[in-house]
Amino acid sequence: MSGRPGADLARLLDELGSTLLELVHAPASSVGAALAPIAAAPIHDPVDKERVVPNSLVLGVGVTGTDQIVRLLHEFGEQGAAGLVVRAPVAADARTRAAVDETGVALLAFTRGASWTQLSALLRALLAEGEVGGAEPDTLGGLPSGDLFAVANAIAALLDAPITIEDRNSRVLAFSGRQDEADSSRVETILGRQVPERYARLLSEQGVFRELYRTDQPVYIEPLPATGVTMARAAIAVRAGDELLGSLWAAVRGPLSAEHHRALCEAAKLVALHLLQQRAGSDVERRLRADLLGTALEGGAGARGALDRLGLADQPMVVLALTIDGAATPAGVAAGAELVGERQRLSDAFAMHLGAVHPSSAVAALSDVVYGLVPLPHQGERYAVGIATDFLDRIGGRGHHAFIGVSPVAEDIAGLARARDAVDRVLRVLRERDGPRVAQLADVHVESLMLELRDLVAARGDQPTGPVARLLSYDDAHHTCLVQTLRAWLDNFGDTVAAAASLYVHPNTFRYRLRRVAEVGRIDLEDSEARFAAMLQLRAVVSR
Structure with missing residues (x-):
């Protein structure tokens, strides 16, 4: 958790401009002015139109032609958007430039051949670098703590080579600029955020990964023209003690010099520090969000402040509660660890799903239940039921059986505590009966009352009469x-x-x-x- 302010349009272009994004035209009023951080990166849907939050960078999937672009610039300009991204090529004619200057919405072009899903994931990663609580920024090695893109650019400057930082599964965590100087395989890797399978398989067959992971020195890999790798690679494993965190890859024109060899070894140690800081920050942020969400759901004196910090104050919300059935899980430490891991996996997937529905949604795991707060200014409980059902359909039948309860709409802080109580009652019914995986209180109200009556009878020790x-x-x-x-x-x-x-x-x-x-x-x-x-x-x- 870096604590850095959110990325603005200039930084997004600096990080992604050489590979994915190109500035077509910026508003005249923004030249030389301080830019506000980008708040969100929603995808434009011409069928289900939602208002965008101010300072959003809107992804205009399927938007083409001057008429459509100009119309959307005016539409999003009225809502305070910061920019509109459309698929390249884009004609920067006089009419388009005039609309940009008039609305204050920058127009960007997204390179052909790249996936909108990949761009959305990249933007989410960059926009999520700030923390919930707004702490002061920290640094490691003179670079913003946890900012892997800044680290990659610094290493690229030292080695004079394009850099990627990858995890243990060859997924790209960050990359430097100048990727256009590398070969087609590197460009494919950046666009897919993953080393191409054919190249990874070939490296594995040649024993490159085995050698890479058993030494703390750089490994030199000759070009493989048949796979599109026309430049050599220098790679080094990134470790923290005995734990393998990932690897660092440089596209080079020949074997490393002694100076560059030492620089790459030192760079791997720096990357390890940033990866550990990022992982620790993620854990701290998860705990912070859980504490804030728990405070908000209790509805006490601190609820207002918690909602403010979560960005959810003064709007009607629905509480969704997700849990999985662990009753059928075998006993034992391994089985318990598997259940905890499954809950965490579902929690992360649930957070991503609700974030796509509304960028201000908050999700946190409290005990064995994952709670989500979703602002629904214009829709009601049935819409929330549809969101929950869609999520369970997407994750399929893998793993444990999952249930989601949906609360009534909470109009204020007091209503939020009642909503949490209602959704807990719904979850209890879903756990104890065979039936639908998603329900709201109206669907199971009688069953909920009967369970509460059983509790009362058991507490008082009543016997049949x-x-x-x-x-x-x-x-x-x-x-x-x-x-x-x-x-x-x-x-x-x-x-x-x-x-x-x-x-x-x-x-x-x-x-x-x-x-x-x-x-x-x-x-x-x-x-x-x-x-x-x-x-x-x-x-x-x-x-x-």
């Missing part, structure tokens, strides 16, 4: 099933044939047993109050 008590005593003494008979009859609304079928007995046998129920229990089955009392005891008091 009246007809039900007499039937239980008779069954215990004579090994009969009169309580089971009464339960089946009540559950089937007095339909003797259906009740008999549920117990796999002949209807005449069931009618005989039902007469015995009335005689032994001294209960009038024609009396609605007597039936209700018996049903309530059977559901809330009798445990068998």
